[in-house]
Amino acid sequence: MATTRDYEPNVVLSNQDYNVVGTRPLRPDGADKVTGRALYGADFAAAGLLSGSVLRSPHAHARIKSIDTSKAEALDGVRAVVTSADFPQGGEGPVVWQRDNVLASDKALYRGHAIAAVAAASPHIAEEAVSLIDVDYEVLTPVTDVQSSMKGDAPILHDSLMTDELGEKADKASNVASHFQHVKGDVKAGFKEADVVIEREFTTKTVHQGYIEPQAATALWNNDGRLHIWCSTQGSFAARDACAKILDIPVSQIRVVPLEIGGGFGGKIDVYLEPVAALLSKKTGTPVKLVMSRADVLQGTGPTPGSYAKIKIGAKKDGTITAAHAYLAMEAGAYPGSPVGAGAMCVLAPYDLENALVDGYDVVVNKPKTAAYRAPGAPNAAFAGEQVIDEVAKAIGMDPIDFRMKNAAKEGTRQVHGPTFPRVGYEEVLEAMKSHPHYNAPLDGPNQGRGVAVGFWFNIGFDSACNIAVNADGTVTLQEGSTDIGGTRASIAMQAAEVLTLPYEKVHPTVVDTDTIGFTAVTGGSRTTFATGWAAYEAAQDVRTKMIDRAAQIWEVDADTVELEDAVFKSKSDPELSMTFAELAGQLGRSGGGITGTAAVSPSGVGGAFAGNIVDVEVDPETGKTEILRFTVVQDAGKAIHPSYVEGQMQGGAVQGIGWALNEEYYMSDSGTMDNVSLLDYRMPTSLDLPMIDTVIVEVANPGHPYGVRGVGEAPIIPPTPAIANAIENAIGTRLFALPMNPAAVAKAVMDK
Amino acid sequence: MKWIDYATPHSVREAVDVLSEAGGRARVMAGGTDLLVALRAGVYDIDLVVDGKNIPELNEITYDPTNGLTLGAAVPCYKIYGNQAVATAYPGLIDAASLIGGTQIQGRASLGGNLCNATPSADSIPPMIALNGTANIAGPNGNRQVAIEDFCTGVRQNALGSDEILVSLHLPAPVANSGANYIRFIPRNEMDIAVAGAGVSVVLDNGDIKEARVSLASVAPTPLFVQEAGDAIAGKPANDETVRIASGIARDAARPITDMRGTIEFRQHLCEVLTRRALNTAIERAKENN
Amino acid sequence: MPGKTYVQTNINGEHVDFLCEPRQSLLECLRDVIGLTGTKEGCNDGNCGACTVEMDGRIVTSCLVLGVEAEGKEITTIEGIADGSTLHPIQQSFLENAALQCGICTPGFIVASKSLLDQNPDPTEHEIRFWLANNLCRCTGYDKIIRAVQDAAVKMQEA
Incomplete structure (x- = not known):
């Protein structure tokens, strides 16, 4: 395991230099994260907070004949029990699948499938209550690998699922949801031209993202009818919209506050606990927190x-x-x-x-x-x-x-x-x-x-938004909606700093909730530094333009003649006219009011x-x-x-x-x-x-x-x-x-x- | 986890009284690294955890070259390999003590706990069997000794009565020209349960095996003492051929199952490989120990 | 249901007393009873190291310690690593080496790394990897964590 080598282990083959972009500053959330101060999903606390626990199916495939929650409800300290029946019903296709995945209705389709949930005075009581819920299952034969599931005699998971075969719907239930093709040229002719043809078969097993932080969500369905959710998610807007769909309420009735997220890798895009915590909060009138165990994570998440x-x-x-x-x-x-x-x-x-x-x-x-x-x-x-x-x-x-x-x-x-x-x-x-x-x-x-x-x-690209406000001391605050899993506060702030010619330390980024910023798609698809970075770039351009206009107004010159370089505004026509970014920032209040920049982008490039x-x-x-x-x-x-x-x-x-x-x-x-x-x-x-x-x-x-x-x-x-x-x-x-x-x-x- | 009570006896006598009173609904905790996991998983239905760490005899290490080693049942692993005299006298035991869990687990886990937990994969049991260890047990009627190879009676089952406590482990003093080794096979390099393990000891006499003991982990409901493997090579020259004989017997003695950690075939194969490698190391150590 | 147990202990150099149920782990007591949420839960069975704290001079996974066992002990958590407003060299080194991405494993790694350097001020790469093998990180591939510990070791020896 020798590591001392006669070459540089980490190389950047760069061909364009910038002032801030391409440097390696400290991350703005760093101090909180090395001192234990940063609040992650399970760290959220609130007055009157109840703890929840979820009952999960012990069977990989079973029909749920009945659920008896009476013994659980009778346990001292238990405040509410919910099942799928508590969700608004109706709909078909994806919305039903999404809802049934959060709490199973007629069938449990995998071991670990959520069946019911409890809110109680402590996690231990909630866990005990869950063990008192009686579910009558009709156990069915499971099929757990793709090749077996494609066979004609495989147990069928969904009676209503018919194969979409190259765009045509089949007329018989099957586990094959779809078959599609991409074609280019003529493969038959191509193989004839070959001197060597090799064909091989391969299999891979299911694997998990393995983020170290289990899913955690707290919900408060407030007395004014608004639902507040604090959770660890890759996309606060995605979580909001999924909950709105499952709970059948307008997106505007939900506010999702993203807490720090302890890893995701794609696995914290879908919602699991949020709608369940919401139901429990609605029943109890108090905030309810649900936290997964490691076994729940492996068996109950995607x-x-x-x-x-x-x-x-x-x-x-x-x-x-x-x-x-x-x-x-x-x-x-x-x-x-x-x-x-x-x-x-x-x-x-x-x-x-x-x-x-x-x-x-x-x-x-x-x-x-x-x-x-x-x-x-x-x-x-x-x-x-x-x-x-x-x-x-x-x-x-x-x-x-x-x-x-x-x-x-x-x-x-x-x-x-x-x-x-x-x-x-x-x-x-x-x-x-x-x-x-x-x-x-x-x-x-x-x-x-x-x-x-x-x-x-x-x-991918997709939507991102960014707000930037200039402070009187020459710094700027930056608000964005992309949850930061691996240093994106820094990579986004750096792009704003580059535009504004400010040192990186002068830009203070914050990840904010869904009431505070425009729609921003998930932190995923390798899009955050690209698309939210682009939003920051545009918002910073907005600020830059407004600051230049303001300097021109103060100097009574044409805005075209003002430029911003190294955090100094200068007039191209009059070398005497010069003002630092901070000096101008300090004058904003007296010269027409504060300056903010904003951008909502959906980049295609x-x-x-x-x-x-x-x-x-x-x-x-x-x-x-x-x-x-x-x-x-x-x-x-x-x-x-x-x-x-x-x-x-x-x-x-x-x-x-x-x-x-x-x-x-x-x-x-x-x-x-x-x-x-x-x-x-x-x-x-x-x-x-x-x-x-x-x-x-x-x-x-x-x-x-x-x-x-x-x-x-x-x-x-x-x-x-x-x-x-x-x-x-x-x-x-x-x-x-x-x-x-x-x-x-x-x-x-x-x-x- | 369901409700439990917690007791901290300060003497063996007190511990035995508490256990007797609990009528089988209690378990003794040393480091807790197995017990707490098992309690959360619902493996044991008990009402009381009896913390053994405040009992002096469970925390002592005594060694002398005549009487051997007496190791308190609750002594954590890091204190065992941190004891220079013990580390020098029992490298075969240290092999196991230093690979149970990671750094954090080593601060808590004990060989007494590893033994009482009585899983087939327990790393410290095969070397203690190979080293002729005994368990010192206290109960309402006084003390008794049980050979380590007789201590585990099934998966997570042991020879302790419900009112008894494991006080300490004893290993006889190592004789001249003896050597021991424990190795296991795990898929990662740390933090895994043995797919299979082999603990062996040998005593040499002028280049011949005078005596040998072979024990295997994870290939039967209990750690397996393969007496016939050692007996078959007693009196034979300490060479590759002899080692092959013993490791072949070990492979054939293994009765593994197929589970998430390995298949029957792979585990049988590993028994041969691990026994061979462990015997070779033990012989090398014996040659240096004269 | 029997009552809670009164526990007196020392956390980060200060006397702390609290009430807990015997079934509550030290991790639960730190987070839910005392409010020190810097110590994280990743697995609750000792395999991820996110809940690492130091107890009487030795690191342990606090999910595998009962809260009642804290009686009379000296415990250091991530909240006790910095010296007031000055970060510990290991904390500073984790920042400078970009040794964290999501940061959930970071408290456990920092507590474990400090314990290593307290005992072995000049560890080899292998010794660092061995010592930290009970701490899982899923973001970094460990490279920058190992470099951060190496870097901190150098800086602490120079100091």
């Missing part, structure tokens, strides 16, 4: 799916890929909506293909409804696709990076699902990988191997991100245990606003990928329940399982953003599983086609060789 993939790729001896077919089937969990659509957009994205076909299947199973997890769907697809790419490269005798370079997607490449790439940095990523000291260092020992793989994530990994492993051939010896992440960030937090995303995503590759899985019993419901047996990597994670930030500016930002959160989790699989193959001479590649699986592969 993981990312288990999946099946079949990949076929053909290439000529010169390295040209002639055709590719990706068949992807992903588990949606209990209700339709797996990330197979995103997986289908990403699986072949790194390649400029003439002939390609992608088939996608969205399949329900008796597991928790899947939620987003960092580039949802893409890692499952890349585990399959990037291994076949590796095998084809080997078969034609090409270096795997050269093979990718020869077929690399670039500006103008039409993707299989339609859109054409704008300027992207994939070739630059491959070049940085090829020339990295890691790729050129020798391996030193038997049972060691090296692998590479790449991944693409499209990133999203830039996709490519990432690549180089990984060295050592396998113990007797125990099958794989050690990660060295790991390098290369990624096009467009522009790294705060390089330390960009590196953090790359390193954190890589390590989640390492966990997914080697050990993480939902270990399902025959009765369809998850056995390993603790962080002891759901094995996320510890510090002792890892080397330092080296990074190279490639900056190929996104032309669709003022500072070139692409978004960085998701792409890093895509390449690790295939890169590690390719490295293991290189070490032991045989390939693994299923995740996790845990010791038992690797030992078996060695023995079966």
